[in-house]
Amino acid sequence: xxxxxxxxxxxxxxxxxxxxxxxxxxxxxxxxxxxxxxxxxxxxxxxxxxx
Numbered sequence: 601x602x603x604x605x606x607x608x609x610x611x612x613x614x615x616x617x618x619x620x621x622x623x624x625x626x627x628x629x630x631x632x633x634x635x636x637x638x639x640x641x642x643x644x645x646x647x648x649x650x651x
Contacts, residue, residue, distance in 0.1 A: 620645060620647075621642075628642060
């Protein structure tokens with residue numbers, strides 16, 4: 601069976617009390633659960649200034 605890698609960019613507005621890493625891990629968990637994908641991982645995170 602052929603495999604395909606899909607790369608997504610997700611921009612989040614994260615409350616100052618919440619950890620972006622935890623939210624990213626939850627997004628990966630949901631993708632694995634809902635879509636039954638083999639693997640979902642965070643490969644990069646970029647913090648942006650408040651504009």
